[in-house]
Amino acid sequence: xxxxxxxxxxxxxxxxxxxxxxxxxxxxxxxxxxxxxxxxxxxxxxxxxxxxxxxxxxxxxxxxxxxxxxxxxxxxxxxxxxxxxxxxxxxxxxxxxxxxxxxxxxxxxxxxxxxxxxxxxxxxxxxxxxxxxxxxxxxxxxxxxxxxxxxxxxxxxxxxxxxxxxxxxxxxxxxxxxxxxxxxxxxxxxxxxxxxxxxxxxxxxxxxxxxxxxxxxxxxxxxxxxxxxxxxxxxxxxxxxxxxxxxxxxxxxxxxxxxxxxxxxxxxxxxxxxxxxxxxxxxxxxxxxxxxxxxxxxxxxxxxxxxxxxxxxxxxxxxxxxxxxxxxxxxxxxxxxxxxxxxxxxxxxxxxxxxxxxxxxxxxxxxxxxxxxxxxxxxxxxxxxxxxxxxxxxxxxxxxxxxxxxxxxxxxxxxxxxxxxxxxxxxxxxxxxxxxxxxxxxxxxxxxxxxxxxxxxxxxxxxxxxxxxxxxxxxxxxxxxxxxxxxxxxxxxxxxxxxxxxxxxxxxxxxxxxxxxxxxxxxxxxxxxxxxxxxxxxxxxxxxxxxxxxxxxxxxx
Numbered sequence: 001x002x003x004x005x006x007x008x009x010x011x012x013x014x015x016x017x018x019x020x021x022x023x024x025x026x027x028x029x030x031x032x033x034x035x036x037x038x039x040x041x042x043x044x045x046x047x048x049x050x051x052x053x054x055x056x057x058x059x060x061x062x063x064x065x066x067x068x069x070x071x072x073x074x075x076x077x078x079x080x081x082x083x084x085x086x087x088x089x090x091x092x093x094x095x096x097x098x099x100x101x102x103x104x105x106x107x108x109x110x111x112x113x114x115x116x117x118x119x120x121x122x123x124x125x126x127x128x129x130x131x132x133x134x135x136x137x138x139x140x141x142x143x144x145x146x147x148x149x150x151x152x153x154x155x156x157x158x159x160x161x162x163x164x165x166x167x168x169x170x171x172x173x174x175x176x177x178x179x180x181x182x183x184x185x186x187x188x189x190x191x192x193x194x195x196x197x198x199x200x201x202x203x204x205x206x207x208x209x210x211x212x213x214x215x216x217x218x219x220x221x222x223x224x225x226x227x228x229x230x231x232x233x234x235x236x237x238x239x240x241x242x243x244x245x246x247x248x249x250x251x252x253x254x255x256x257x258x259x260x261x262x263x264x265x266x267x268x269x270x271x272x273x274x275x276x277x278x279x280x281x282x283x284x285x286x287x288x289x290x291x292x293x294x295x296x297x298x299x300x301x302x303x304x305x306x307x308x309x310x311x312x313x314x315x316x317x318x319x320x321x322x323x324x325x326x327x328x329x330x331x332x333x334x335x336x337x338x339x340x341x342x343x344x345x346x347x348x349x350x351x352x353x354x355x356x357x358x359x360x361x362x363x364x365x366x367x368x369x370x371x372x373x374x375x376x377x378x379x380x381x382x383x384x385x386x387x388x389x390x391x392x393x394x395x396x397x398x399x400x401x402x403x404x405x406x407x408x409x410x411x412x413x414x415x416x417x418x419x420x421x422x423x424x425x426x427x428x429x430x431x432x433x434x435x436x437x438x439x440x441x442x443x444x445x446x447x448x449x450x451x452x453x454x455x456x457x458x459x460x461x462x463x464x465x466x467x468x469x470x471x472x473x474x475x476x477x478x479x480x481x482x483x484x485x486x487x488x489x490x491x492x493x494x495x496x497x498x499x500x501x502x503x504x505x506x507x508x509x510x511x512x513x514x515x516x517x518x519x520x521x522x523x524x525x526x527x528x529x530x531x532x533x534x535x536x537x538x539x540x541x542x543x544x545x546x547x548x549x550x551x552x553x554x555x556x557x
Contacts, residue, residue, distance in 0.1 A: 063116050067120050078217075346389040
């Protein structure tokens with residue numbers, strides 16, 4: 001008896017140990033994601049210091065800021081599928097090393113060209129790290145309930161990273177030079193490399209057939225052109241060839257990439273995943289959520305600083321409730337998903353976010369802290385609820401051997417939605433803002449036209465004009481900006497409600513493997529009970545598909 005008891009305890013101890021290791025792995029993956037998320041926003045507050053030190057031109061400054069997300073978004077599919085082929089941990093560790101080296105180069109960059117190159121290398125490292133973290137998480141947590149909790153923690157860390165970036169950058173700039181915003185990555189990478197090598201498991205996907213190098217390069221070039229075109233469409237003149245060319249060239253390359261993948265016996269990305277309604281719907285929900293909200297966040301930051309006159313630190317503190325609410329939604333996401341299911345959770349997230357956006361339409365030219373607090377809390381909770389449900393459904397629908405490709409598709413849709421959102425909502429904002437400054441009494445037409453480009457430019461012109469004309473232009477610019485903000489909010493609400501309708505195609509319940517097995521066992525037991533013979537018939541030999549189950553039941557006294 002004692003031997004049986006000991007034998008029963010040992011497997012449970014091993015299982016507990018395996019579970020503990022999974023959560024340690026999650027901590028390592030979250031630290032990796034935190035670094036990438038922080039680096040995406042940490043440079044924003046350092047731009048004035050970089051401009052003063054390196055003296056970049058306007059185009060160079062644009063590339064310093066934009067090259068990181070551009071390169072990262074364009075290479076996600078390449079490195080996500082490469083990780084499926086050669087090993088996800090291997091790609092992740094290489095990403096750590098490259099990220100650390102690129103951070104050192106960026107910190108001590110002597111010129112704008114060197115900083116642009118270093119930021120591009122950081123984008124390559126980020127593209128290696130981001131899909132690898134999510135695909136390893138998919139492998140380490142095969143059980144869907146645990147994986148939902150892990151994804152909730154993962155997404156909460158991403159929200160923290162996006163918010164911590166500007167705050168960390170501001171703190172470092174107060175005490176050190178601008179390169180310190182990059183140096184902070186190096187000690188963390190030096191720790192992450194050996195720890196990741198020791199603790200992270202290696203996993204691979206389907207290795208049949210050669211890796212499609214040409215397809216990977218086509219996808220990278222196509223995504224680069226598409227994201228670049230979308231970004232320039234939001235703030236550059238349409239007559240510029242660099243604005244018009246990247247978009248159609250990128251779209252054409254992606255079209256031929258899709259054709260190539262459909263014809264290959266061993267495609268780089270299995271496009272059959274998109275035939276699954278839950279997968280394609282989840283990807284669409286991620287794009288719509290980011291499309292509606294990223295551009296809105298930029299406009300909200302301008303409203304807080306230029307209309308209400310808050311400092312950058314006060315602006316960050318006003319936006320902090322949004323991040324805290326997003327963290328809370330990420331941590332509660334697994335429980336909500338089990339209780340409500342993907343369909344109701346994502347629909348509710350979209351509707352809650354739309355309600356927050358409509359609430360914020362009450363913003364005017366004067367400060368209303370209570371309204372902003374309520375709106376930003378609802379916005380953060382609703383957005384994270386939507387993204388959590390969509391990411392979890394997308395990753396659970398993808399086959400385990402395609403985890404890297406699925407993670408890359410999810411991250412690419414996130415980046416693409418963000419780029420389109422900035423372009424679309426920026427265009428809506430400009431279209432609603434500019435007419436209000438077409439004819440301001442006492443202001444020359446040329447000055448009015450220049451003031452219609454942006455609120456910041458309107459303030460500069462108003463300051464140069466001075467007197468009643470300058471005051472009139474400043475007042476008209478503020479009123480036009482608030483009007484444009486209201487129009488943009490209404491467009492965002494419409495996009496969010498469209499997302500809620502699309503989310504109706506998601507599964508109604510969160511179906512776990514354990515539930516499927518339990519249902520199968522229940523059906524088998526029910527069938528066995530129906531087929532059980534009478535005691536007299538039990539003595540007769542029978543041949544049946546249920547014989548093993550009957551043998552077990554009939555040996556009972």
